Amino acid sequence: MTKPLNIPFFRFDQMHGPIREDLLTAATRVVDSGFYILGPEVQTFENAFARYCGVQHAIGVANGLEALHLALKTLGIGPGDEVIVPSNTYIATVLAVSYTGATPVLVEPHMDTANIDPGGIEAMITPSTKAIIPVHLYGQSCEMHTIMDMANRHHLFVIEDNAQSQGASCKGKRTGSWGHVNGTSFYPGKNIGALGDGGAITTDDSDLAADIRKWRNYGSSVKYYNEIKGYNCRLDELQAAMLQVKLNKLDQWNDERRRLANRYDQALSGVGDIQTIRLAAECTSVYHLYPVRTSLRDKLQTVLSAKGIGTLIHYPVPPHLQAAYRGHGWKEGQFPIAEQHAKTLLSLPLFPGLTDSEQDYIVETIQSFFL
Ligand SMILES: *Cc1c(COP(=O)(O)O)cnc(C)c1O
Numbered sequence: 001m002t003k004p005l006n007i008p009f010f011r012f013d014q015m016h017g018p019i020r021e022d023l024l025t026a027a028t029r030v031v032d033s034g035f036y037i038l039g040p041e042v043q044t045f046e047n048a049f050a051r052y053c054g055v056q057h058a059i060g061v062a063n064g065l066e067a068l069h070l071a072l073k074t075l076g077i078g079p080g081d082e083v084i085v086p087s088n089t090y091i092a093t094v095l096a097v098s099y100t101g102a103t104p105v106l107v108e109p110h111m112d113t114a115n116i117d118p119g120g121i122e123a124m125i126t127p128s129t130k131a132i133i134p135v136h137l138y139g140q141s142c143e144m145h146t147i148m149d150m151a152n153r154h155h156l157f158v159i160e161d162n163a164q165s166q167g168a169s170c171k172g173k174r175t176g177s178w179g180h181v182n183g184t185s186f187y188p189g190k191n192i193g194a195l196g197d198g199g200a201i202t203t204d205d206s207d208l209a210a211d212i213r214k215w216r217n218y219g220s221s222v223k224y225y226n227e228i229k230g231y232n233c234r235l236d237e238l239q240a241a242m243l244q245v246k247l248n249k250l251d252q253w254n255d256e257r258r259r260l261a262n263r264y265d266q267a268l269s270g271v272g273d274i275q276t277i278r279l280a281a282e283c284t285s286v287y288h289l290y291p292v293r294t295s296l297r298d299k300l301q302t303v304l305s306a307k308g309i310g311t312l313i314h315y316p317v318p319p320h321l322q323a324a325y326r327g328h329g330w331k332e333g334q335f336p337i338a339e340q341h342a343k344t345l346l347s348l349p350l351f352p353g354l355t356d357s358e359q360d361y362i363v364e365t366i367q368s369f370f371l
Helices: 013-033 040-053 064-074 091-100 118-124 144-153 206-215 237-247 250-268 297-306 323-328 336-344 356-370
Strands: 057-061 082-086 103-107 129-132 182-185 199-203 220-222 290-293 345-348
Touching: 013 040, 013 237, 040 057, 040 199, 040 237, 057 064, 057 206, 064 091, 064 182, 064 199, 064 206, 082 091, 091 103, 091 323, 103 118, 118 144, 129 144, 199 206, 206 220, 250 290, 250 356, 297 345, 297 356, 336 345
Parallel strands: 082 103, 082 129
Antiparallel strands: 057 199, 182 199, 290 345
């Protein structure tokens, strides 16, 4: 056995190190500009991110949760409406629906891809259903062609939750460009993260884009004239400047994530009862996370931790079992696949800058655990 290393679940060093001077130059530019809210930095980043996603418009907002919330607001979704979301996702997806007063309706994921099962959506559509929010979980695109066909047949809106998947694609078309209005997050640990909070909405619809620009800025397009009861949830100039620098690196970082994921896939295949996440046909992943499934999850996590390897669980409690949703009427056992994932998934370290020898050590530790 190689000597113990200390491998954190995630670190920024090798991502931020090489661009440190560029980040500081951009920060200095903003400091010296005397202009900090909705100025040229946000506009420049919005244009660059729209181009990256392959859409006409990107609108910078305060965070990913607000991106989803405003996407729902601009589509007119509110009390009495139902919105379909996956039963295993980060809580933000479900909260965004609750914020509007609409009802989140959960649909189970595929056991193997961990993404919403398009086959399960149709049975949950009612006359009150207004929209579907597919979440590209762990970085893998959902089967968007199938979901869009179904949504069009039932006259439903689609809002992609692109928080974990900037740069992924389905049938060669980028995530964030399929749905009518899509949200993403620039939380620091996302594949492209700000140095603080941030988010964006992407859309090809010019009218909705103009409306979202009002929603994020007090319902106003002309200062001190308020057309709707909007919010204050703008992306700020400093974060937009950081994001411009980091967007230039995103493809390179995603390639590195993909390379590391392929190494894990190869090395862990057939080890114990480990199951890796499977890619759906014509879908790619940018491996925001690298979860594996095993019935010995808790024991494995303890052993890895003792050997200096950081891991996390995404997510330990599915939305329907969260205390926040206790009054909602969801019951334990109602979404068995989401519950199974919560009990068996363990995310291994995977980030640009994880070295091959660190990864080999993680793999060897897992292999000897199952011996
Ligand atoms: C991170 C995340 C969000 C929310 O983003 P914030 O910027 O933290 O508000 C929404 N959905 C998913 C799937 C996420 O992973």
